[in-house]
Every structure is written in C-alpha cells, then in structure tokens.
Amino acid sequence: MGWLGLVRDGGQIFATIFILAIAILLVSSLFLSGKVGQFLINSLESKADVSVYFKEAALEEDIAQVQDELAKIPEVKEIIYISKDQALEEFKKRYENNPVLMDSVKELGGNPFLASLRIQAKQAGQYKVITGFIDNLSIDDIIEKVDYSQRQNVIERIFSITSFLGKTGILFSSILVAIAILITFNTIKMAIYNFQEEVKIQRLVGASNWFIRGPFLAQGAIAGIISAFISLLVLFLIVLLFSPKIQIFLPDLNIFKMFWSNFGFIFLIQFATGIALGSISSLIAIRKYIKI
Amino acid sequence: MIKFDKVTKIYCPHLNGNEKITALEEISLEIKPKEFVSITGRSGAGKTTLLKLLLAEERPNEGQIFFQGQDVCEIKSNQLSYLRRQIGAVFQDCKLFPSKTVFENIAYVMEVIGAGREEIERDVPKVLEIVGLTERANHFPKELSGGEAQRAAIARALIHRPEVILADEPTGNLDPYNTLDIIHLLLKINEMGTTVILATHNRETINSIGKRVISLDRGKIIRDEEEGRFIL
Numbered sequence: 001m002g003w004l005g006l007v008r009d010g011g012q013i014f015a016t017i018f019i020l021a022i023a024i025l026l027v028s029s030l031f032l033s034g035k036v037g038q039f040l041i042n043s044l045e046s047k048a049d050v051s052v053y054f055k056e057a058a059l060e061e062d063i064a065q066v067q068d069e070l071a072k073i074p075e076v077k078e079i080i081y082i083s084k085d086q087a088l089e090e091f092k093k094r095y096e097n098n099p100v101l102m103d104s105v106k107e108l109g110g111n112p113f114l115a116s117l118r119i120q121a122k123q124a125g126q127y128k129v130i131t132g133f134i135d136n137l138s139i140d141d142i143i144e145k146v147d148y149s150q151r152q153n154v155i156e157r158i159f160s161i162t163s164f165l166g167k168t169g170i171l172f173s174s175i176l177v178a179i180a181i182l183i184t185f186n187t188i189k190m191a192i193y194n195f196q197e198e199v200k201i202q203r204l205v206g207a208s209n210w211f212i213r214g215p216f217l218a219q220g221a222i223a224g225i226i227s228a229f230i231s232l233l234v235l236f237l238i239v240l241l242f243s244p245k246i247q248i249f250l251p252d253l254n255i256f257k258m259f260w261s262n263f264g265f266i267f268l269i270q271f272a273t274g275i276a277l278g279s280i281s282s283l284i285a286i287r288k289y290i291k292i
Numbered sequence: 293m294i295k296f297d298k299v300t301k302i303y304c305p306h307l308n309g310n311e312k313i314t315a316l317e318e319i320s321l322e323i324k325p326k327e328f329v330s331i332t333g334r335s336g337a338g339k340t341t342l343l344k345l346l347l348a349e350e351r352p353n354e355g356q357i358f359f360q361g362q363d364v365c366e367i368k369s370n371q372l373s374y375l376r377r378q379i380g381a382v383f384q385d386c387k388l389f390p391s392k393t394v395f396e397n398i399a400y401v402m403e404v405i406g407a408g409r410e411e412i413e414r415d416v417p418k419v420l421e422i423v424g425l426t427e428r429a430n431h432f433p434k435e436l437s438g439g440e441a442q443r444a445a446i447a448r449a450l451i452h453r454p455e456v457i458l459a460d461e462p463t464g465n466l467d468p469y470n471t472l473d474i475i476h477l478l479l480k481i482n483e484m485g486t487t488v489i490l491a492t493h494n495r496e497t498i499n500s501i502g503k504r505v506i507s508l509d510r511g512k513i514i515r516d517e518e519e520g521r522f523i524l
Contacts, residue, residue, distance in 0.1 A: 198389055202404075203373075204387070205376065205381070205404060206373045206374075206375075206376035206377035206379075206401070206404050207373060208370075208373040209373075211403075291369065
C-alpha cells in the first residue's frame with residue numbers, strides 16, 4: 001500500500017519528496033562544510049609555530065637536550081630541528097629566483113643563519129603554554145630569540161576564529177536542521193490531512209492503529225529513500241562543478257576528493273536522515289487522526 | 293446481545309460556551325441476537341448518536357452500553373478495533389475508500405482481520421454476488437451510482453461475517469427503487485442470522501419491513517413495538 005499510496009497521491013508526494021530532498025541536502029552539506037571548515041582550520045593551524053633560535057655558541061648536544069625537554073610538554077605536537085646548514089639550504093631554495101637576497105647572503109660570507117627548533121602545538125591556543133615553558137627553562141645563555149611574539153597576534157586570531165567557527169557552526173547547523181525538520185513535518189502533515197477521512201473509515205471498520213500507520217510509515221520511508229537518492233545526485237553535481245573553481249583559490253582543498261573519501265558516511269547520513277525524517281514525520285502527523 | 297442502560301449523551305457544540313444539546317437521555321433498551329430493529333425518529337432525534345455510541349465513535353456522559361456482555365465504555369482506545377471487527381457499519385454517505393476499487397474496499401476489511409490473499413480471492417466475489425456488484429468489482433466509488441455505492445458499503449460490512457450490522461440511514465440518498473433493493477438486502481442478511489439495526493426516518497421503509505421499531509423523539513424512547521410502524 002505504501003507504493004500504491006505514493007503513485008495515487010502523486011502531486012502531494014512530489015512536494016514531500018522535494019522538501020525532504022532539500023532537508024537531506026542541507027544536512028549533508030552541513031557535514032561536508034564542517035569537513036571543509038576543519039580542513040581549513042587544520043591548514044591554518046599547521047602554518048602556525050614557535051621558533052627557538054640558538055646562539056652561534058650553542059652546542060648540538062645542548063639543543064638536543066632542550067628538544068627532549070620540550071617533547072615532554074603534552075601540548076607539543078611536533079618539534080623539528082633545523083641546523084645552520086639546513087636553514088641556509090632552505091633559504092637558497094626558497095629565494096633562488098631572487099638575486100638581490102642571494103647576493104646579500106654571499107656578501108655576508110659564511111653562514112649567517114642560526115640553528116633553530118620549530119615547535120608546533122596541538123591546538124592554536126596552546127602556544128602560550130609552550131613559550132612559558134621555554135621562559136622557565138633558564139637557558140638564556142644559549143637562546144638567541146624566540147619569535148613567537150611576532151606571530152602571537154596571528155596565532156591568537158586563528159584560535160579565536162577557530163573557536164568562533166566551531167560555536168556558530170553548531171548553532172547555525174542546528175537551526176537549519178530544525179527548520180528543515182519542521183518544513184518536512186508540515187508537508188507530510190498536509191499530505192496526511194488529505195487522507196483524514198480515509199483514516200476515519202479505517203478506524204470504523206476495525207483497523208488497528210498500527211495497521212493504519214503501517215502504509216503511511218512505509219510511504220514516508222520510501223519518500224525518504226527517493227529524496228536521499230535525489231539529494232545525493234545533486235550534492236555530487238555541486239561538488240563536481242565547484243571543486244575545480246574552489247581549487248583556484250585554495251589549491252590544497254580538493255572537495256571532490258573529500259566527497260569521495262567520505263562517500264560511505266555521506267551516503268549513510270543521507271539515507272538515515274531521509275528514512276528517519278520521512279517515517280517519524282508520518283508517525284507524528286498520523287497520530288492526531290487515529291484517535292477516533 | 294446489545295444493552296443500553298440509562299445512557300445519556302450531551303454535546304457541547306462550542307468549546308467555551310454553556311450551550312448543551314442532549315442527544316440521548318436515559319436510554320435503556322435491549323436487542324437480542326438475530327433481531328431486525330429499526331430505529332426511527334425525526335432528524336436530531338438521536339438515531340445516529342445511538343449507533344455512534346454502540347460503535348464507540350462517541351462516549352456517553354452517563355450510563356452503560358454492553359455488547360456481547362462487554363462494557364463498550366470500558367474499552368481502551370487501542371482495543372476498539374476488536375469491538376469494531378464484530379460490527380459491520382453502513383453509513384448514509386457510504387464512506388467507501390475513494391482511492392480503492394470496490395473489490396479493494398471489501399478486501400480491506402478482510403486484510404484488517406488478517407485474512408490471507410487466497411481467502412480474500414474466494415470470499416469477496418461471493419459477497420459481491422450477494423449484493424449484485426460482480427460486474428463493478430474493479431470500479432472506483434466515483435464510478436458507481438448511489439445505489440451501487442450503498443450495496444458496496446453493505447458488502448464491505450458483511451464480508452467478515454459480523455455479529456451485527458449497523459445501518460445509519462443507508463437509503464437516505466436513494467430513489468424508491470434502490471431503497472427497496474437495499475432493504476431487501478438487509479432483510480436477506482438478517483435471515484442469514486445477522487442482527488441488523490437500521491436507523492431511518494423513511495416512513496415507507498419502516499412500514500414495509502414489519503419488524504421491531506424503536507421510535508425516538510428528542511433523545512428519548514417514545515415507543516418500542518414488535519412489528520411496529522412509523523407513527524411520528
């Protein structure tokens with residue numbers, strides 16, 4: 001009867017499928033945009049670090065000892081040691097097309113760069129803990145400078161943006177999903193309203209509550225599955241179309257690849273949302289009419 | 293089989309208003325198995341309310357209603373289906389499912405009681421033959437005449453062999469020929485052993501039946517006669 005109901009109630013069910021598809025698309029888009037947001041945050045956070053530059057006189061053993069001490073801090077994600085030679089090589093590689101800078105290094109003679117430790121925190125807000133730890137080490141005799149202070153504003157700004165995006169993202173997603181559920185529920189309620197006389201007859205001829213609910217439940221679930229297929233197709237086309245355009249501005253961000261690597265989960269979200277929205281809305285909407 | 297014991301039903305048409313309409317007042321009656329009872333009276337006399345109370349579509353304000361010894365008012369909402377499966381109901385407006393064919397309308401009641409496909413395929417044509425609608429099995433209600441729709445409704449009420457059939461003004465919208473057809477059909481069903489309760493205000497119908505007549509006026513029983521006649 002579920003399928004039959006869908007066919008006989010064509011116009012209304014088309015509207016329901018359309019609204020359901022939008023709701024599912026919204027939910028899965030929120031998931032995908034959450035992934036994109038997280039990627040951007042990770043990418044920004046990975047660019048932030050604290051660099052500790054050591055004096056010319058500092059021995060490699062002393063630096064290694066400082067590195068070991070820093071590695072004990074739970075907030076530290078990664079420490080990279082860059083020797084004087086590596087720093088010079090990095091510079092040459094980065095500025096090989098800039099003759100002015102290359103010539104100035106040559107004029108200075110020797111290797112003007114210092115050995116350093118590049119420290120990355122697990123989260124953007126944890127750099128203060130790390131710099132505080134370095135201050136307490138009392139190794140001023142071997143440290144030339146700690147260049148966190150120059151990047152402090154950038155790092156704190158990233159952290160506040162990250163935190164803001166997280167909080168508003170959840171709030172915004174919740175509001176959108178609630179609106180989608182309300183619209184879906186009302187559309188299905190309207191569809192069932194047209195059947196209220198039939199439901200009344202069903203009750204009067206002795207149909208049990210679940211016998212009446214069953215077809216509406218099936219109808220809601222079928223509408224949910226069809227809507228999930230439609231929204232999956234639409235999402236695929238959106239990703240396919242916009243992925244290359246986004247990559248022009250953010251070369252590291254490949255949304256198409258992200259879509260495929262999360263396809264199983266997106267598929268699951270879409271179908272679970274579709275079936276749940278369709279069938280639960282039907283159940284709630286029918287409740288009023290079976291009280292005869 | 294059916295017993296009304298001092299049943300009163302009062303309607304409050306407006307939610308916050310004080311206006312009250314007494315549809316039935318201290319009604320007491322008893323109907324035995326295999327009886328054919330006509331309930332008669334003017335519009336608003338309480339005929340439909342009486343049938344609605346028996347079908348538990350409405351609840352009384354006072355009194356008790358017994359069906360097969362069970363107090364109908366005590367039945368919980370989710371258990372009402374079991375009561376209604378023992379009663380076949382026929383309404384003035386037929387109340388056929390508009391989106392189902394005549395065959396499907398009748399088969400639905402069998403599906404409700406859990407009958408299998410084979411049983412449905414066997415019994416529905418038999419009932420269609422009794423009511424003379426074999427040729428109309430695959431038609432939708434909107435394609436039927438008034439008399440045909442009412443016969444389809446009777447077939448649906450009859451298919452699960454209920455103990456009692458309630459017919460609320462089944463001839464209200466029919467011409468005299470179709471009215472006679474329907475009454476003959478109900479008498480035939482009664483002869484087969486089913487109790488029939490017919491609510492009608494049709495004088496000719498009542499007088500042609502020659503069975504028990506209960507006359508109502510403003511919610512009260514004013515006469516209850518075996519082989520009665522229309523006296524209002």
